[in-house]
Amino acid sequence: MIRLENISKQNGSQILYIEASASLLKGEKVGLVGPNGAGKSTLFRMIVSRELPDEGQVSVDRGVTIGYFDQDVGEMSGRSAVAEVMNGAGPVSDVAAELRTLEAAMADPDQADDMGAIIERYGEVQGRFEELDGYALEGRAREVLAGLNFSQEMMDGDVGALSGGWKMRVALARILLMRPDVMLLDEPSNHLDLESLIWLEAFLKGYEGALLMTSHDREFMNRIVAKVIEIDGGSLTTYSGDYEFYEAQRAQNEKQQQAQYERQQAMLAKEIKFIERFKARASHAAQVQSRVKKLDKIEKVEPPRRRQTILFEFRPAPRSGDDVATLKNIHKGYGARRIYDGLDFGVRRRERWCVMGVNGAGKSTLLKLVAGAAEPDEGAVSIGASVKMGYFAQHAMDLLDGDRTVFETLEDAFPQAGQGSLRTLAGCFGFSGDDAEKKCRVLSGGEKARLVMAKMLYDPPNFLVLDEPTNHLDLATKEMLITALGNFEGAMLFVSHDRRFLGALSNRVLELTPEGVHKYDGGYTEYVARTGHEAPGLHE
Incomplete structure (x- = not known):
């Protein structure tokens, strides 16, 4: 459905991607991981064409609908939370808007001469609205908002009066109600309490489309994804399995790479010692030459990149009373x-x-x-x-x-x-x-x-x-x-x-x-x- 092919991307002096490739297939649930600043949000923006790669290409299959949730929710006010959510529900919200316009036209005596055409169009639009399950839309919008812990008063009140964290939930509800072919969710677990988080987890497990998401909540990520794409040092590496499997696999890969690196270093040291020892002797010139050529051809094993791990140790605190x-x-x-x-x-x-x-x-x-x-x-x-x-x-x-x-x-x-x-x-x-x-x-x-x-x-x-x-x-x-x-x-x-x-x-x-x-x-x-x-x- 979505393919990233040999993409390279640089932001200012920071290189984010170097000829990186990955794909998202139909129905896959994928976690995107990497340290802060590695380029996770940039990847999302490239998929929805808000940014372009410097090289390579991002291709999305024809007709695929994408819902993208990010932390920048934009302006919201003047509507109820329910109306705001319904308004962002993709094609059905456009059809609903046209229905409202046609209903206003049918009640307008100044448009009496065009009434036949208006009624005919209303019938077509109404058919399309039913096809898209539009009449159930408000019920579904309220269900999603209730799952995200909105009270009835908050659903019907002006969305502009909500705090930033609750507006985030409205923006998330819009994407969930839309049920696109692909959801891109950048930190959907931020700003959610435990009940909403568990509800969202169940919702995403039952969602049939493809999902690419980032989250700082390990448990949430682990329960939803069955594949992990890691951004590390400019490349994208894909692991098949949940977050725990990815962690174990990554640690094992690092261990193997470290062992390979150490073996190669020991072998190189031995060869270099031989060359240093015999390079001045004519009797060993052919052997020395052959070993130098061999060393030139060897593909060097890099040591595994060490992630900077932060460790904090408490100094012992004075003992309190019981x-x-x-x-x-x-x-x-x-x-x-x-x-x-x-x-x-x-x-x-x-x-x-x-x-x-x-x-x-x-x-x-x-x-x-x-x-x-x-x-x-x-x-x-x-x-x-x-x-x-x-x-x-x-x-x-x-x-x-x-x-x-x-x-x-x-x-x-x-x-x-x-x-x-x-x-x-x-x-x-x-x-x-x-x-x-x-x-x-x-x-x-x-x-x-x-x-x-x-x-x-x-x-x-x-x-x-x-x-x-x-x-x-x-x-x-x-x-x-x-x-x-x-x-x-x-x-x-x-x-x-x-x-x-x-x-x-x-x-x-x-x-x-x-x-x-x-x-x-x-x-x-x-x-x-x-x-x-x-x-x-x-x-x-």
């Missing part, structure tokens, strides 16, 4: 909406609580109460002896001073620390070399999250309160964070929609439901096994 945080008889509401009525909850040393609950259940509110960023209406929150808290909140990224560089931000936070130690810290979180001199205002969402995390983790806390710490983080940084937090010896209270993060780091689950609060011993994996669902809003 009672880390205690909430007694907490009442909290916003206006008429009650969030908590008499909540009792405590965190003890070395407990790692993940907080589960549908949108609006009060997950972030709980974290704010514990962190002191919000006050209860009634009741008491107390933090235990020797507790040093690190709080990661979504709004913390907005508080960075745009005029300060990454390095200056770290210096401001830790004026006593040595330059070397702060450079190492910046490097651990992906700001090596010139990146440490970037102004905060030009940082991406992921870079801001990494900087806030670096500030929080440098002077080690023994109690971490984390509200969606994995939002905006790429797969490599997420893995680094999971590894680092796996070795963390303090207590944790966190909210995340990343199932790998939840499963790897929790040893307790607090579930917030309309019926009340439930506490589970054992982590997220045990919670799923015990309840039979992956999130509180979903019941199998």
Whole structure:
């Protein structure tokens, strides 16, 4: 359906592709992977002709419809969310627009002379609308929006009043409703809560067209794709299998390449030693000459390209008392909406609580109460002896001073620390070399999250309160964070929609439901096994 043939592409001084080739076949579900800046979004834009390759060609079979979701959703306002979604549903939305125009014409007395032609055209257009299942369109649009966690009020309200994250969901719903032959989804899992993510996963599994997608959610990617295309060093390599298979295969290929490289290096060293030793002796001239020619003809094995892996190790935090945080008889509401009525909850040393609950259940509110960023209406929150808290909140990224560089931000936070130690810290979180001199205002969402995390983790806390710490983080940084937090010896209270993060780091689950609060011993994996669902809003 789609073929990339020997494409080369350069952006400024950065070479993205060198004679790279790959294909997307009918019905395939493919994950596109590669480090940030490798050219994943550029590849999507070349497929939909928003950019052209410098060399080579991108060919799409005649008649193939493509739905492309990217992070740039454009302007939305003046319509309801449902109307916005229906308007982007491809051919059927054009037919619906013509029907509305014809209906207006039939009611217009000034067009009475043309009524015969208008009615005839209306019949044709109506037939086409039925053929495209147009009358079921609104129902399907509402179904998709409900899957992405829209309430009826949000569906019917002005789309312009929605936040950026919810507008992203509207843009995604448009593509899903369109059901094109090919979907190109660039980070569809961003901005989604766990329930929406699981719904989208099921939707894409049942989708019969071809799919090419990127995602920073490993579990989501792994459950959907059966083929992976990797961008690495300008070339595209295809692996048949899910994301886990790709990782294992890639590691094995690297190992084999390393072994081949080492064998060849040993052989070359031996040959060079022989040449050096005997090159001055006339009696060995023929042998030396023959070995020199042999070396010239050998195809050199390159060592495997080492991906820069970020590693962060906690310095040991001071030990806290056994009672880390205690909430007694907490009442909290916003206006008429009650969030908590008499909540009792405590965190003890070395407990790692993940907080589960549908949108609006009060997950972030709980974290704010514990962190002191919000006050209860009634009741008491107390933090235990020797507790040093690190709080990661979504709004913390907005508080960075745009005029300060990454390095200056770290210096401001830790004026006593040595330059070397702060450079190492910046490097651990992906700001090596010139990146440490970037102004905060030009940082991406992921870079801001990494900087806030670096500030929080440098002077080690023994109690971490984390509200969606994995939002905006790429797969490599997420893995680094999971590894680092796996070795963390303090207590944790966190909210995340990343199932790998939840499963790897929790040893307790607090579930917030309309019926009340439930506490589970054992982590997220045990919670799923015990309840039979992956999130509180979903019941199998």
